[in-house]
Amino acid sequence: xxxxxxxxxxxxxxxxxxxxxxxxxxxxxxxxxxxxxxxxxxxxxxxxxxxxxxxxxxxxxxxxxxxxxxxxxxxxxxxxxxxxxxxxxxxxxxxxxxxxxxxxxxxxxxxxxxxxxxxxxxxxxxxxxxxxxxxxxxxxxxxxxxxxxxxxxxxxxxxxxxxxxxxxxxxxxxxxxxxxxxxxxxxxxxxxxxxxxxxxxxxxxxxxxxxxxxxxxxxxxxxxxxxxxxxxxxxxxxxxxxxxxxxxxxxxxxxxxxx
Amino acid sequence: xxxxxxxxxxxxxxxxxxxxxxxxxxxxxxxxxxxxxxxxxxxxxxxxxxxxxxxxxxxxxxxxxxxxxxxxxxxxxxxxxxxxxxxxxxxxxxxxxxxxxxxxxxxxxxxxxxxxxxxxxxxxxxxxxxxxxxxxxxxxxxxxxxxxxxxxxxxxxxxxxxxxxxxxxxxxxxxxxxxxxxxxxxxxxxxxxxxxxxxxxxxxxxxxxxxxxxxxxxxxxxxxxxxxxxxxxxxxxxxxxxxxxxxxxxxxxxxxxxxxxxxxxxxxxxxxxxxxxxxxxxxxxxxxxxxxxxxxxxxxxxxxxxxxxxxxxxxxxxxxxxxxxxxxxxxxxxxxxxxxxxxxxxxxxxxxxxxxxxxxxxxxxxxxxxxxxxxxxxxxxxxxxxxxxxxxxxxxxxxxxxxxxxxxxxxxxxxxxxxxxxxxxxxxxxxxxxxxxxxxxxxxxxxxxxxxxxxxxxxxxxxxxxxxxxx
Numbered sequence: 001x002x003x004x005x006x007x008x009x010x011x012x013x014x015x016x017x018x019x020x021x022x023x024x025x026x027x028x029x030x031x032x033x034x035x036x037x038x039x040x041x042x043x044x045x046x047x048x049x050x051x052x053x054x055x056x057x058x059x060x061x062x063x064x065x066x067x068x069x070x071x072x073x074x075x076x077x078x079x080x081x082x083x084x085x086x087x088x089x090x091x092x093x094x095x096x097x098x099x100x101x102x103x104x105x106x107x108x109x110x111x112x113x114x115x116x117x118x119x120x121x122x123x124x125x126x127x128x129x130x131x132x133x134x135x136x137x138x139x140x141x142x143x144x145x146x147x148x149x150x151x152x153x154x155x156x157x158x159x160x161x162x163x164x165x166x167x168x169x170x171x172x173x174x175x176x177x178x179x180x181x182x183x184x185x186x187x188x189x190x191x192x193x194x195x196x197x198x199x200x201x202x203x204x205x206x207x208x209x210x211x212x213x214x215x216x217x218x219x220x221x222x223x224x225x226x227x228x229x230x231x232x233x234x235x236x237x238x239x240x241x242x243x244x245x246x247x248x249x250x251x252x253x254x255x256x257x258x259x
Numbered sequence: 260x261x262x263x264x265x266x267x268x269x270x271x272x273x274x275x276x277x278x279x280x281x282x283x284x285x286x287x288x289x290x291x292x293x294x295x296x297x298x299x300x301x302x303x304x305x306x307x308x309x310x311x312x313x314x315x316x317x318x319x320x321x322x323x324x325x326x327x328x329x330x331x332x333x334x335x336x337x338x339x340x341x342x343x344x345x346x347x348x349x350x351x352x353x354x355x356x357x358x359x360x361x362x363x364x365x366x367x368x369x370x371x372x373x374x375x376x377x378x379x380x381x382x383x384x385x386x387x388x389x390x391x392x393x394x395x396x397x398x399x400x401x402x403x404x405x406x407x408x409x410x411x412x413x414x415x416x417x418x419x420x421x422x423x424x425x426x427x428x429x430x431x432x433x434x435x436x437x438x439x440x441x442x443x444x445x446x447x448x449x450x451x452x453x454x455x456x457x458x459x460x461x462x463x464x465x466x467x468x469x470x471x472x473x474x475x476x477x478x479x480x481x482x483x484x485x486x487x488x489x490x491x492x493x494x495x496x497x498x499x500x501x502x503x504x505x506x507x508x509x510x511x512x513x514x515x516x517x518x519x520x521x522x523x524x525x526x527x528x529x530x531x532x533x534x535x536x537x538x539x540x541x542x543x544x545x546x547x548x549x550x551x552x553x554x555x556x557x558x559x560x561x562x563x564x565x566x567x568x569x570x571x572x573x574x575x576x577x578x579x580x581x582x583x584x585x586x587x588x589x590x591x592x593x594x595x596x597x598x599x600x601x602x603x604x605x606x607x608x609x610x611x612x613x614x615x616x617x618x619x620x621x622x623x624x625x626x627x628x629x630x631x632x633x634x635x636x637x638x639x640x641x642x643x644x645x646x647x648x649x650x651x652x653x654x655x656x657x658x659x660x661x662x663x664x665x666x667x668x669x670x671x672x673x674x675x676x677x678x679x680x681x682x683x684x685x686x687x688x689x690x691x692x693x694x695x696x697x698x699x700x701x702x703x704x705x706x707x708x709x710x711x712x713x714x715x716x717x718x719x720x721x722x723x724x725x726x727x728x729x730x
Binding site: 052053072074090091092093094098101102105106107108112115118165166169 | 549554557558559560561562569571572573574576577578579711
């Protein structure tokens with residue numbers, strides 16, 4: 001299995017604070033990779049560097065054979081990285097359908113002149129886009145909600161819509177930032193099987209930030225652990241669970257000694 | 260016939276319910292308004308006619324029928340288009356006095372067009388532009404360069420009307436000039452947008468304010484710019500050529516060859532240049548509305564709204580921020596440019612004093628008063644404020660002085676509140692300011708808001724810059 005994304009020596013400093021320090025990281029194609037670590041370990045910062053929201057202070061990020069280090073977000077999205085946000089950032093006053101259509105922005109071509117003239121080609125493109133958006137909403141479990149404003153959807157549905165919107169960018173790699181935060185156990189279980197479905201049926205690669213260890217250990221092919229901005233462990237869920245440094249980071253230094 | 264209608268009603272329950280609701284409302288609101296107008300001496304056939312037409316457009320719930328909203332749009336359009344024919348026969352409104360003249364109507368339409376252009380920038384994309392007057396000025400000066408005697412060393416005539424072929428200067432047909440102005444102004448919009456659109460919110464507003472100040476200063480001092488006289492300084496450039504279709508089109512399809520010399524009597528009303536300017540302005544407004552609607556419902560329109568709602572999320576969804584915002588600027592500038600060029604031709608001149616900062620704010624007021632992002636609201640806001648500015652305030656002032664001033668004491672004076680007449684139009688910007696404050700306090704989403712914008716005002720948008728998004 002080849003690597004879809006390779007990050008080498010990635011570093012981010014905010015003034016004197018080193019949020020992410022010299023992290024090497026790879027994501028194999030069609031796998032689910034989880035990024036875990038205590039609060040403030042630099043997980044979301046790392047995410048934001050992958051998607052171009054932050055520029056790395058040092059290091060290199062190669063995605064799908066292209067150097068995407070410090071490229072603007074829309075260029076990276078076009079290359080095939082879709083993402084969701086830790087605190088839901090939908091377009092609250094747009095309908096579910098419109099949210100999904102915005103996600104398709106970089107895959108459509110209608111410019112200003114063609115939009116005004118509404119050429120037959122543009123009409124066809126818009127019609128196809130609508131159809132695809134409806135399919136995506138249905139696939140994400142939002143059937144019948146397409147005309148509802150995003151802000152009126154339930155919390156779980158908003159999470160689902162964020163994923164639908166990310167899928168609309170036609171990504172190869174999907175970055176999910178704490179997707180099950182605030183979900184009840186049933187919703188979490190549904191979501192976990194949904195993520196597996198993305199890998200197995202849609203042939204997508206997934207990078208997950210997650211605090212719920214049942215989710216992480218249940219579906220991940222590989223787990224990477226960050227602590228104070230540094231990578232302290234990497235491996236299969238079983239390996240990581242037994243790693244002493246990980247136990248120490250999560251439970252404190254006494255925990256290892258007591259065992 | 261009656262049975263048929265009943266059957267039809269049964270098939271459209273929504274229509275019946277809505278129509279009943281509206282009929283009740285019209286009876287209450289319309290009844291009161293009608294009584295006030297009738298008591299204040301406006302009772303006339305015109306009032307009855309106007310009431311009948313308004314009821315016919317409002318009470319049957321046209322919107323619930325298939326293609327029904329077209330009835331209202333076309334009805335209002337016909338009413339506006341016929342305005343020059345019945346304007347003279349209308350009644351006196353209480354306080355506001357006479358209905359606006361056709362001349363004022365032209366100005367109203369031009370300002371509506373500018374407000375619609377600004378609406379693309381402010382209403383759709385959410386970019387606060389305090390220097391929109393710059394685009395208006397660019398359009399006006401483009402018209403002045405390409406359709407007047409200003410560049411007297413050149414001698415270029417292309418489809419111009421009513422100009423002696425030996426007259427020096429560049430004289431291009433106004434229709435072509437409108438197009439040149441639109442394209443040229445959009446390009447200026449892109450150039451101005453390039454450095455400014457990287458900024459967000461308040462910072463963007465301040466920088467656009469700066470550009471809005473720079474433009475009239477260039478216009479004022481441009482009579483010796485690098486040794487060239489570009490703007491003729493404070494005197495401005497006049498006269499600017501009138502529009503017209505030329506003799507060939509006149510004899511072929513009867514279009515007026517030259518607006519200024521046109522004079523004909525149609526339906527008992529003498530039609531001259533003002534009426535022609537009015538109808539042309541109406542066509543330009545229609546064009547602007549058409550483009551606004553199409554843009555709103557397009558891929559670009561969705562991207563604009565997404566940027567307005569949450570820039571970071573929009574960028575992460577693949578919307579190129581700089582390019583999309585620049586398109587909004589260019590589109591807004593496009594219509595500002597046409598409006599400026601057309602206004603210059605209508606006024607037959609352009610002067611730097613027409614382009615000061617207050618005009619930017621004035622146009623912004625129209626957008627805010629009407630309802631940001633809603634085309635119909637902006638049209639209403641633009642028309643109303645332009646009318647107040649041109650005629651309304653003067654009329655209101657006249658009414659106030661007539662009833663409350665000691666200076667013009669007559670049988671009409673109710674009580675004396677002040678001694679010498681108040682010149683109300685003098686306080687126009689104070690009054691517009693008060694209107695703006697009142698709108699912000701009581702109806703921040705505007706008179707006719709878009710449903711989206713209303714929600715944003717009530718619940719806020721997630722626009723706090725969490726990340727340092729690079730453009």
